[in-house]
Amino acid sequence: MNLLIIRLIIFAVLFFAGLKLYRMYREWKLDREELLESDDTRQEGGQMVRCSWCKVHVPESDALRDQGEWFCSTAHLDRYLQEQQEQKPDEKE
Numbered sequence: 001m002n003l004l005i006i007r008l009i010i011f012a013v014l015f016f017a018g019l020k021l022y023r024m025y026r027e028w029k030l031d032r033e034e035l036l037e038s039d040d041t042r043q044e045g046g047q048m049v050r051c052s053w054c055k056v057h058v059p060e061s062d063a064l065r066d067q068g069e070w071f072c073s074t075a076h077l078d079r080y081l082q083e084q085q086e087q088k089p090d091e092k093e
């Protein structure tokens, strides 16, 4: 009988510990996401956009836009377009 109670207590402790860890993890994750989001908007020069080639964030005023994608420089725009053409299936039969 005593053993059963001890097992129950251990189970309850483990359960709550797991729940607490899960909540801590969720809060930590939310905090990180908020931090990342606020970092993007806090920068000067308006909205931050991500280069589709190198994934670097640049201010919208410094970025180039092409086909709905953002790029940090013409070099990356060219490389991105080049890669897209290479990825397209060969249409000649």
Ligand SMILES: [Zn+2]
Pocket (backbone or CB within 6 Å): 051, 052, 053, 054, 055, 056, 071, 072, 073, 076
């Ligand atoms: Zn880039």
